[in-house]
Amino acid sequence: MSVYLDHAATTSMSPEALAVMTRELGRTGNPSSLHGAGRRARRVVEDARETLAAAAGSHPSEVIFTSGGTEADNLAVKGLFWARRDADPRRTRILCSAVEHHAVLDTVEWLERHEGAEVVWLPVDEQGVVRLDVVERELKNDPGSVALVTVMWANNEVGSLQPVPRIVELAKEYGIPVHSDAVQAFGSVPLDFRASGLAAMSVSGHKIGGPVGVGALFLGRSVSLTPVQHGGGQERDVRSGTLDTPAIAAFAAAAATAAANLPAEQQRLSGLRDRLIAGVLDAVPEAILRGAPGNGRLPGNAHFTFPGCEGDSLLFLLDLAGVESSTGSACTAGVPRPSHVLLAMGLDEDTARGAQRFTLGHTSTEEDVTALLKALPEACARARQAGMAGHESSIQTAATEARSQGG
Template sequence: MPVYLDHAATTPMAAEALTVMTRELARTGNPSSLHGAGRRARRAVEDARETLAAAAGAHPSEVIFTSGGTEADNLAVKGLYWARHDENPRRTRILCSAVEHHAVLDTVEWLERHEGAEVVWLPVDENGTVLLEEVERELDKEPESVALVTVMWANNEVGTLQPVEQIVELANRHGIPVHSDAVQAFGSVPLNFRASGLSAMSVSGHKLGGPVGVGALFLGRAVKLTPVQHGGGQERDVRSGTLDTPAIAAFAAAAEAVTSSLEVERERLGSLRDRLISGVRETVPDAVLRGAPSSGRLPGNAHFTFPGCEGDSLLFLLDLAGVESSTGSACTAGVPRPSHVLLAMGLDEATARGAQRFTLGHSSTDADVDALLKALPEACARARQAGMAGHESSIQTAATVARLGSSSH
């Protein structure tokens, strides 16, 4: 059975979530219907809303269910921009970190192209941490022109935790709303929506043991937000659409399970991650850990660059050896591209192309780490033998490393 080290992409469903979802799938009823089946479905949704709110330190009325993190990000960024700009047409600036997930990055760029937004990219240091002095400088420069600030809670590639509460404090001086993509953070590190002071926060079910296709936007009760889609007026008339009762109930069950044991699991995964990092450094001495030190990164994240390796080649070779990982980079039209996160951190393209992300989760064990450390040296050596893929397509790269992999048997 393959060793799974890509929990940042999606993590296996928790037993609690699977049980609840199976139960709800056997039932019927639209939660907007008034008959008995509808009322039962509505009760399941509202119970889930309360559970999720408790897990994230929010009021139940602040939970807006969505189809996932991408929709929640779109709803928050577009909705806040439109609402703020409608109130005051001078509010056209969006302050956005340079290392955001593409769900935020592409949304901001769309607003720039189509809605007249002016995007200010907030720089990061070599660890991927947003520079607070730059946030303060941009806010103080012309606060009346800022529509919103959006900064992720934890980076999905290198695992770096961002100073969200300090950024909120800076923005609050000028009454500017802050949104945070907390998809990677929720269920991995302690967070509290109410205490953070955020106006909006996006989360997703499948990152913490819930099903794919469900997420939520935590939205302050006094925050004005223009809907992205219109229809039946569900979810405070902010996100219309029939609610997916089984997925929502399973999402809440997973959130409750993971947050109830958060500190214990955080310590377990942190120790496992540190062992993985030490092992990689021993077996491949020139590998370079990227992101913040252990106390400033997600407990399950270990992100390396391997000099002389093409990230996709290493991924394919590890996959052939039964270890599933990620490059953490985008691939457009079949051409591998260096990570925008690593480039923003100051890496050159050649170095950034050698990235490999190993992420742990609730099903990860010492045996998984052992398997990676056993497979990595040879996979790395063969990836270097294959060389940097250059202008090869991903398919050609896969064929190259497959040949190299088969020649070792």
């Protein structure tokens, strides 16, 4: 039986969410319909909206249901940019952290290529935390040209928490809206949308024990947002489309469970994480922990680089040993590339390729950590050996080519 240590990618549905979704899948009714079945579905959706709002510290009217975190990020970033630029054509600058998830990163780059956005990439320190001095400087540098700021609440790779409330304070002085991708943070650390002062915040269902394919954008009631898609005008005329009642109900059930258990679960996972970190550093002394220490990182996140190891090789070797983890890096067109997050933190490409992310969740146990620590030393040794063999092979190939060209 495999040990699952990739909860940051997705986690299993909670029993509460699964029960609610199973119940709703057996029912019918479009929540936009006026007959009895439609009104029943609408009540389910609105009850879920209230539950989700309570879990995130927002008003129910600020909850915009989406198909997931990626759609919520696209809606927030594109919608804020277009609305702000339409109100004042000078507003074309987007301040964006260099370590964002690709749902934000690629959206910002698309706006740069196609909509004339000028992107300011906010650098991070060696722990992956956005540098506030640069944020402050860029906001002061012609604030009238800034459309929005977007900085994630917690990094999905190294787990570092970002100073979002302080960034909101800095931006508020100039009336500039801030969006935060809180997909990794929601359900893991305390969040309060209302208290944060954010204009918009994205969350996703499958990261907290809900189903895949549902998420939400928390959007301030006074915030103007240009829709990305058009149709029936559901969700405050901001996000059109028939609402997925079963998924929304299950998402809300998962959010309620996560919120109720948050203090105890945060403490439990932090303890497991700290044991995992200490065990990895003991078992593989050359391993280097990446990201912020202690309470500065997500309770379930432990991210390392292993010198001399290719992350992909280590992942597959651990998988063969029954431990499922992640490199935390993106793959473009089937070609493994170093993590943009680690590169932004100052690592070189060779070091970044040795990354491995272990993330814990609501089903994680002490036995899972023990299994990893048992399997890791041999997997690292074999990955390092494979890396050395590959390096020697590439040298031999280059030498052969050089000789053939010279002769």
